[in-house]
Amino acid sequence: MKNRFRHLLPIVCVLSWATMTACDSGDIYPDETPNEQGISIEASFILRNTEVFPVEYNLIFGVFAEGGTAPLASVNVIQPNGDTPLSLKLENIPEEATSVKLGMVNSGRQLLYIFFEQSIDDSNPSQIVIPETEIDLLPYDRIQQLVFQQYNCVSCHQGTTGSAGLLLTQGLSYPQLVNTPSTLSDKPRVTPSDPENSFLLDVLSQQEAVGYPHTGLITRSEDLAMLRIWIEKGCPQ
Numbered sequence: 001m002k003n004r005f006r007h008l009l010p011i012v013c014v015l016s017w018a019t020m021t022a023c024d025s026g027d028i029y030p031d032e033t034p035n036e037q038g039i040s041i042e043a044s045f046i047l048r049n050t051e052v053f054p055v056e057y058n059l060i061f062g063v064f065a066e067g068g069t070a071p072l073a074s075v076n077v078i079q080p081n082g083d084t085p086l087s088l089k090l091e092n093i094p095e096e097a098t099s100v101k102l103g104m105v106n107s108g109r110q111l112l113y114i115f116f117e118q119s120i121d122d123s124n125p126s127q128i129v130i131p132e133t134e135i136d137l138l139p140y141d142r143i144q145q146l147v148f149q150q151y152n153c154v155s156c157h158q159g160t161t162g163s164a165g166l167l168l169t170q171g172l173s174y175p176q177l178v179n180t181p182s183t184l185s186d187k188p189r190v191t192p193s194d195p196e197n198s199f200l201l202d203v204l205s206q207q208e209a210v211g212y213p214h215t216g217l218i219t220r221s222e223d224l225a226m227l228r229i230w231i232e233k234g235c236p237q
């Protein structure tokens with residue numbers, strides 16, 4: 001046995017010498033290690049209710065770290081033409097990213113509202129493909145968060161009665177507004193599909209509508225416009 005393999009020894013030595021020299025010589029070889037460009041994410045969304053596509057805010061597709069309020073990497077979404085599906089792609093996403101979101105950010109890139117969210121777990125392959133998903137840009141929750149909470153209407157319209165007997169807190173605002181009589185006007189607070197017959201819009205846009213003027217409380221015109229569009233569309237929930 002021993003003798004049979006003896007003649008192989010010089011060959012093994014030459015081979016190992018050759019590889020060492022190759023490494024030291026600085027020659028460049030094709031990179032056969034898996035590509036280290038990180039994960040890429042592709043998604044396709046179909047947007048509904050594009051009349052309330054954000055204008056003053058930005059709609060972004062981005063990745064976020066755990067608990068992060070600003071994206072680690074993102075692309076701005078441009079308003080699509082009608083029902084054309086949006087195709088979005090993010091590449092080389094940072095390792096700290098734990099979720100991917102479609103959401104609205106303010107000018108400071110802080111996340112204000114999330115329309116779609118999916119977590120990125122470590123076992124994911126290098127490419128994540130999110131299948132075509134429908135996104136409603138006008139869920140009632142957007143009104144709750146971006147109007148009643150963001151402009152702090154709830155600071156007065158909460159508790160057991162609320163100012164003018166109106167509660168705008170989560171879960172209560174819808175029934176308190178829609179098809180509900182006003183305590184101050186002959187018009188109902190909100191009449192579905194009839195903005196002219198909805199006292200809420202008068203209160204927010206006419207100085208004299210109520211004793212405590214509400215004009216100027218909503219500082220972004222698109223938020224006020226969203227309320228009118230929501231009423232025109234019959235107050236979807």
Ligand code: HEC
Nearest residue numbers: 151152153156163164166182183184200203210211212217
């Ligand atoms: C600082 C307290 C305060 C804040 C903040 C406030 N309101 Fe009011 N709201 C009142 C008071 C007081 C009245 C009643 C005024 C009156 O009696 O003439 C009222 C009345 C109303 C009414 C009329 C209710 C009815 O029955 O007709 C609506 C609608 C309303 N507010 C909506 C809002 C919205 C929406 C916001 C946030 C953008 C808001 N309010 C923020 C104090 C407030």
